Amino acid sequence: MNSNTQITLDENKNTNKETKTAKPTNKLGAILHEARKELGLSYRQAAKVVNRSHAYIAMLEKGTCYRENEPVPTYETLLAFSIGYGMPLDRLIEAAGLNVIQHTKDQDAYLTRIERNTLFLERFLQLKEEEQLTLEDIELESRLSKKRIMYFEQCAQQLDQLSQDDLYNIEVITEDIYSLAPSFGVSPSYLAGYTANRNEDHPDMPKLKEISDFLINNNVMHDGIPLTEEDKHRVRNMLQVLFMDAKRKTIEEERTRKNKTKK
Known part of the structure; x- marks a missing residue:
């Protein structure tokens, strides 16, 4: 075998290697890649379907964000793909290894x-x-x-x-x-991304505390002096007046803006 033949074989070997690594290198990535192709979706089109960025979808398919030292996709992400691609969720969970891989x-x-x-x-x-x-x-x-x-x-x-x-x-x-x-x-x-339903209130969504309820139901002080029940009600009434004024100001600003728009 001459040197030219050896070089040609080595080049073919490198080409084959590059071709292999360009394909999905994990089970989940292969499934998602195949499903997206069957639906005829580009990365950007798929991004709209599953509410994830097209770059993230590409990384998932190629396995570049799915290594041993990195977490697998969350349950919510797999659910988004399941709904968007019309695939069984259990199949994606199994492919992702959520039942066996422990991540921090x-x-x-x-x-x-x-x-x-x-x-x-x-x-x-x-x-x-x-x-x-x-x-x-x-x-x-x-x-x-x-x-x-x-x-x-x-x-x-x-x-x-x-x-x-x-x-x-x-x-x-x-x-x-x-x-x-x-x-x-x-x-x-x-x-906030806790649900795919536009009108749903998800239990995991952090809640804000109603300040008037907090005042009434907790022991609080101001400047080192504890507030009595009468003090708490007085503060709550002051807050109601304050926010009523703010709401009235918002309404007036909206009315002014609309009048300017008409002109």
């Missing part, structure tokens, strides 16, 4: 936060476009600052360019979710 709480929390932040940004932009809302509309309804709303919009528009660490570090607090949800006509649980 830290890994789970990391991946869940990434998925929820991704879903929040996707739904924020989608709902804003569906409802044809301006930043001013959302600011008025949610009472969040325009700067805060613009931050979410910019993150959503750059979603494809964000790394997993970028997604993890996006600060979406519970108060943001509860403030924005009414603007879009959806439940906080849906906007």
Whole structure:
């Protein structure tokens, strides 16, 4: 065998190796890849179907985010694929090895936060476009600052360019979710990525405490002085007046904005 023949064989061997590694390298990835192809979906089309980013779907299929030292997809993610692709959930759970692989709480929390932040940004932009809302509309309804709303919009528009660490570090607090949800006509649980049902309240969604109930049902103090029951009721009445004024101001601002729009 001459040297030229040897080089040709080595090149063929490398080509075959590259071809193999380009295909799904895990059972779950192969199943998801095959299902997506059968449905005739591109990565971006599949992303809309399962409410996950197209980059994450590609990584799942190729196995690049599914190694021994990384957590498998969460139950919620598998459920989204099951519903979106019309596949048995048990088959995906078995393929993912959820019944045998033990992953740490830290890994789970990391991946869940990434998925929820991704879903929040996707739904924020989608709902804003569906409802044809301006930043001013959302600011008025949610009472969040325009700067805060613009931050979410910019993150959503750059979603494809964000790394997993970028997604993890996006600060979406519970108060943001509860403030924005009414603007879009959806439940906080849906906007936060806890459910695929727009009107459902999911039990895992963090709850905000009603301040008036908290005052009445807890022992509290101000400036080192315990509040009596009479003090608590007085504070609650003051809060009601305060927020009634805020609501009245919001209504007036909305009326003014509409009048300007008509002109």
